[in-house]
Amino acid sequence: MNGSQNVVVEGKNSATITNSTLSASGVGNRNNVDNAGVMLYQSMSGDAGNGTATFTSTNSTLSIQSTSSIYKSAPMFFVTNTSAIVNLKNKTLKFGSGILMSIKATSEWGNNGHNGGNVTLNADSQILNGAINLDQLSALTFNLKNGSTYTGQINNDQSAKSVKLTLDTSSKITLTGDTYVSSLEDADSTYSNINFNGYKFYVNGKALNA
Template structure:
């Protein structure tokens, strides 16, 4: 009996110790998981607060007041890389007051934002910090250290994107990937561009342009495309996409590659200049020159 009692006591103590260790491990894992979710989640920084500093120095998107409430719903997703990790090692956040400054909805550094079935609208009224232009969707690298270097990504599907002041898309001092599918895109500013990539207040002069890969799928878009002498654009249109506007009207770009499938169409509103053209329609019947000329690497493809 005594032997049995001692053995029972030893077993009971062992069970209690195991339970305590398991509880400690569960707490540690739960804390690590919640901490990672809080610290690694990229955000879309938006607008400026009443203090004059852009975005309130790290307020989450639903506190910035720069876009409609629908754009801050669960449909705004954080994309992941091939390893399943959140892209962007610190989170994107509004620029610190007095550090750089922007207007519109920003994606800084190696961060990604995806919106589906959302409404995204700017409320630009004043320029903040270092900003020299108004824009709705802003992809950039401020070099302030709050976002890792790397490609900024913006993806929108089946959404309403409305710009009231400035350019719809603006890229500077970074490499950017923009994917647009079946959105309604409206720019109410007669002087606003569809896309602008250029040097600005951030980065080192001469190497602070924007390098943009733009893919449009079942997408209609209008407005000029402005790419400066140190910036590049690789633009692909597919699945019946359409674009109306002037591409690089001042012939100043470093490089523009334009790719169209047979179902996609372009209508020019001014003489346009691209570095290369890959059109599945070799007769260019999917390009409405509209009385203007499209130059490819300096040579007019229509007379």
């Protein structure tokens, strides 16, 4: 797909990708506002019910084409003006921006002050890389289990409404920048599954590795 995202889910709808390979330019149609590999949103146009948008992918590959003009700028996932659940299991993600997920309000959809994103990201046996960025109207619950790994930085600019991170003992994260979360539930009480990598990890304002 040369002129679109791979998948777009609007409102109370869902998309499931299994044992498949998808590749797209990631180019949206709103003056670069909606460029992404996958977009979850609510347009408020009335053609999709309000509710939670769900994207599930297992044993698949999803790519933003390296030849795309936005390859180095578009996030893999973009969520705005909706609640969303993203379920990923044993999935390969290929993108060049270094931004795994962008969760934020825009002037394009929703009512100002109430149009951020509220995302639950579930990683199961999944390798994830890239920054997760949120604005002040947006929230994230990030769950890693069954040997999942995440390498990146979360809420680096401290702007998010809230971020909840949960890890089981088999899952690991490696920081590539200072990370700020509202709460942390780590089944490993020694935090040996967190590689601070020289960066700070703040939980509710207090550095875990002070």
